[in-house]
Amino acid sequence: MSSFWSGGLAYDLGQTVLRTIQAFGIAALIGVPLGITIGSNQRIYRSVEFVIDFFRSTPATALFPLFMIIFGLGDFAKIAVAAFSALLIILFNVAYGVMNARQTRRLAARVMGASPLRVFKDVTFYECLPQTFVGLRTAVSLSLVIIIVAEMFIGSDNGLGKRIIDSQITFDMPQLYGTILLTGALGYGFNLFFLNLESRLVHWAGR
Structure with missing residues (x-):
């Protein structure tokens, strides 16, 4: 195990995790309030559905040259x-989660005299949380994949992706397989974290 972590692997892991968290954090800070709006x-x-679907369907690797230029x-x-x-x-x-919040609960809140802001805060927001967490789990996994690629x-001078490509070039098979397994464990860890967070915060989903 000590030999596996030698040669800066822990540092490369940390750099990949840091970049992934930064990318995901930016996306969440902008995407959640914008999606609600x-x-x-x-x-x-x-009016914006086509633009969202178009870029969502465009492979991220095809955007690399554009982002490198910018x-x-x-x-x-x-x-x-x-x-x-x-x-x-x-x-x-x-x-999608906001638009598909159950109308019966919205109508019930309005009948009881709740203001539009109160309906959104107490009904729509909670109704959209399950779908929001689906997006967050998918987004953090996608962020990791794109960062590694x-x-x-x-x-790049560091990161798990750099280590994988260097191991391939030098035919360092133990390092290559070990790093690939580590990236898989990292992705699984991110997904598990959000599943546990969702189970705590959205335990009432589907009721």
């Missing part, structure tokens, strides 16, 4: 392309 108004959603070869280019792709996933899921093909 768009989902609250069907006219706005219909942001250069530094870390920010990797984080930006991952954040952009994750943002679209979060935006779509949050907007970016570390492999956009100039």
Whole structure:
């Protein structure tokens, strides 16, 4: 185990985790409130639906050259392309969750005299949380994938993606397989974290 962690693997793991969290954090901070705003108004959603679906369906790797031209070869280019792709996933899921909040509960709140703001805060917001967490889980996994691929093909001095490509070039099979397994465990860990968080915060989903 000590030999596996030698040679800066722990540092590479930390850099990949840091970039992933930064990309996901940017996407969540922008995507959640924007998704709520768009989902609250069907006219706005219909006007931007094509743009969201178009870029959401575009492979992130096809955007690498564009982001490299705009942001250069530094870390920010990797984080930006991952954040952009994750943002679209979060935006779509949050907007979908808001639009599909159960109308019966909304109507019941209105009948009892709740204001539109109160209906949104106490009904719509909680109704959209399950779909929001679907978007968050998908987005963090996508962020990790894109960061690793970016570390492999956009100039990088560290990260698990850089270690994978270096191991392939030097035919260091133990390092290659070990790093691949580590990336899988990292992705599983992110997903498990959000599943546990969802079970605590949205334990009432489906009731």
